[in-house]
Amino acid sequence: xxxxxxxxxxxxxxxxxxFSAVKCSEYYPPGRVLLLEKSRKLLSKVKISGGGRCNxxxxxxxxxxxxxxxxRGSRELRGPFTQFQPQDTIDWFQHRNVELKMESDGxxxxxxxxxxxxxxxxxxxxENVEIQIGQHVDKILSEKEGFSIHLRSGEIVKTESLIIxxxxxxxxxxxxxxxxxxxxxxxxxxxxxxxxxxPLEHLSxxxxxxxxxxxxxxxxxxxxxxxxxxxxxxxxxxxKLSAYCAKELFNCDYQTIMKVDWVPHISEDKLRQKIxxxxxxxxxxxxSNDPIVHLPRQLWKALVQQAGIDGILRWNHLSKSQVEKxxxxxKHDPYQISGKTTYKQEFxxxxxxxxxxxxxxxxxxxxxxxxxxxxxxxxxxxITGGFNFQAAWTTGWIAGSHAGxx
Ligand SMILES: Cc1cc2nc3c(=O)[nH]c(=O)nc-3n(C[C@H](O)[C@H](O)[C@H](O)COP(=O)(O)OP(=O)(O)OC[C@H]3O[C@@H](n4cnc5c(N)ncnc54)[C@H](O)[C@@H]3O)c2cc1C
Numbered sequence: 001x002x003x004x005x006x007x008x009x010x011x012x013x014x015x016x017x018x019f020s021a022v023k024c025s026e027y028y029p030p031g032r033v034l035l036l037e038k039s040r041k042l043l044s045k046v047k048i049s050g051g052g053r054c055n056x057x058x059x060x061x062x063x064x065x066x067x068x069x070x071x072r073g074s075r076e077l078r079g080p081f082t083q084f085q086p087q088d089t090i091d092w093f094q095h096r097n098v099e100l101k102m103e104s105d106g107x108x109x110x111x112x113x114x115x116x117x118x119x120x121x122x123x124x125x126x127e128n129v130e131i132q133i134g135q136h137v138d139k140i141l142s143e144k145e146g147f148s149i150h151l152r153s154g155e156i157v158k159t160e161s162l163i164i165x166x167x168x169x170x171x172x173x174x175x176x177x178x179x180x181x182x183x184x185x186x187x188x189x190x191x192x193x194x195x196x197x198x199p200l201e202h203l204s205x206x207x208x209x210x211x212x213x214x215x216x217x218x219x220x221x222x223x224x225x226x227x228x229x230x231x232x233x234x235x236x237x238x239x240k241l242s243a244y245c246a247k248e249l250f251n252c253d254y255q256t257i258m259k260v261d262w263v264p265h266i267s268e269d270k271l272r273q274k275i276x277x278x279x280x281x282x283x284x285x286x287x288s289n290d291p292i293v294h295l296p297r298q299l300w301k302a303l304v305q306q307a308g309i310d311g312i313l314r315w316n317h318l319s320k321s322q323v324e325k326x327x328x329x330x331k332h333d334p335y336q337i338s339g340k341t342t343y344k345q346e347f348x349x350x351x352x353x354x355x356x357x358x359x360x361x362x363x364x365x366x367x368x369x370x371x372x373x374x375x376x377x378x379x380x381x382x383i384t385g386g387f388n389f390q391a392a393w394t395t396g397w398i399a400g401s402h403a404g405x406x
Contacts, residue, residue: 006034008403009149009159010129011137012172013037015046016375016392016399017165018122023400024163025128033129033404034157036149038136043119045167049389050107051344054115056093057086057393058386059106069387071189071243073380076355077391080363084397086390096121107386140175142368161370161403165396168349168376176353176377180367184379186351189246190239193258194339195232199306204230206296212261213237218248223264228299231341233258236384239343243383246350254340260333262303263293268331275323278315286314293330303329348388352379363399372399 007028010021013035025033041047046054060066063081067074090100090108098121100108110117139150146160166172173183200206207227214221220241227235241258242249249256263271274292282290288311291300305311307325309318318326353373357366365371374395382388 004158005146006130006157006159007032007405008034008161008163008400009147009157010035010163010165011149011175012165012167012375012377013039013042013131013133014165014167014375014392015043015122015389016167016377016396017163018043018126019393019396020163020165020372020374020400020403021129022122022125023397024404025126027404028128030128031130034159035126035129035131036135036137036151036157037131037133038152040133042131042133043122046119046122046389047115049115050109050386052115053109053113054118055107055109055384055386055389056100056118057089057108057390059086059102059108061085061087066387066390069385070380070382070391071246072350073355073378073382073391076358076360077380077394079360080394080398084394086386088397089390089393092393093118093121096125105385136171137175140179142179142371146370161372163372163374163399163403164377165373165375165399166377168347168352172377173352176373179365179371181357181365182354184351184354186349187246187250188340188342188347189243189350189381190343190348190384191242191340192229192234192343193232193238193242193335193337194254194341195335196338198228198232198335200228200299200302201230203228203296203298203302206299207235208262208295208299210264211237212264213241214259214261215241215245215248215256216259217252217256218245220245226260229341232337233260233335234341234343239384242340243348243350243381246381249337249340254337256337258335258337260335261331262295262299262333263330266293268327271327271330272323275315275318275326279318280316282315284314286312287318287326288313290315303333306333343384348381348384349376350379350381352377355379361398362402363395364402370403372403374399 136152141148149157211226224237375392
């Protein structure tokens with residue numbers, strides 16, 4: 001490594017770093033692009049991603065639609081997605097004999113259902129990249145002719161251009177800060193809500209296909225599948241809210257009220273009418289055993305109980321105030337959120353290098369020439385479904401192209 005000036009050095013051997021190094025190496029003879037990784041393993045997050053299957057991307061091919069899945073970065077990624085988007089990811093892997101398949105919800109995985117397929121493919125593609133593992137970058141100096149990279153081992157590496165792809169770790173942010181960049185403080189995104197002593201705890205595992213979850217304090221709501229867990233709530237509606245309200249939830253220390261509309265497709269008036277009909281026509285049936293909406297049976301019973309309605313109470317004995325309580329439980333069911341839980345070990349953070357300081361046509365820093373960023377080191381995060389890797393491939397591809405002198 002010493003005594004040679006590299007064309008490009010990439011710091012970080014995750015999805016974004018490896019992808020950018022591969023792209024960049026296309027422009028040079030072998031050995032002119034160096035990748036430095038502090039741990040002993042490359043692509044360790046790819047390995048464990050998607051439950052070991054690696055959710056590589058999402059089958060969403062219109063940039064204007066795709067960006068809607070990024071709570072932070074949606075405006076900035078619009079241009080990059082016209083350069084490299086999920087179809088390009090599919091083609092890139094297919095060109096290297098890796099087929100991706102789509103699941104019913106749009107997530108895309110290798111047909112082998114094994115993340116090692118993706119790792120092997122990326123490592124084969126990186127054959128012209130010099131890779132050094134166990135090399136922790138401690139300091140970077142920007143110089144007239146490029147950069148001096150100081151390693152913990154004491155070695156100094158020189159390069160003409162530099163790509164920082166250090167993910168969401170603080171040490172990587174410090175490297176960017178030392179070069180004059182602003183860091184938006186990292187905070188968690190993409191988590192599930194804790195509801196201590198939830199009255200629905202015994203229904204853990206029960207889900208509804210479509211509910212609307214609202215955080216009234218932040219005036220945000222999302223419609224989607226909702227899953228009851230033994231610690232609270234999970235599922236796409238909750239995960240989306242957690243990502244879009246990441247900052248607000250962090251600021252209130254994850255203590256706020258959420259409300260659930262369990263039957264968003266039926267209006268309150270319609271429900272009122274259905275109840276009135278039941279009171280007239282089903283007087284012998286108990287409320288608990290005669291649901292008026294399509295919900296899992298145990299959930300209906302729990303909501304009826306939550307409304308303070310006795311299990312043996314018949315429809316025709318339902319009082320006005322009980323009707324109102326039942327409507328509240330169906331349409332505005334309140335729960336006190338108190339804390340959060342990581343979603344399937346998928347630690348996604350928002351925060352990182354401030355986006356206005358980066359040129360998204362090239363991924364080059366607006367502050368330091370020949371310095372590029374890609375992946376999670378930027379203040380970009382996507383919701384679950386393959387969007388985070390797509391951001392890594394896209395920004396990595398562009399950074400690699402331009403650092404390579406495209
Ligand atoms: C359990 C889990 C599952 C996930 N599953 C999915 C999924 O299925 N689909 C999806 O889209 N997203 C998923 N994600 C998110 C996705 O993994 C990340 O968005 C993505 O890996 C970010 O890639 P990156 O290259 O920017 O950062 P990273 O993968 O974090 O890579 C950064 C690398 O830089 C190295 N590094 C840091 N500092 C230094 C330094 N000073 N010197 C040298 N090296 C350094 C680190 O060791 C690391 O290897 C998952 C995340 C987790 C944790």
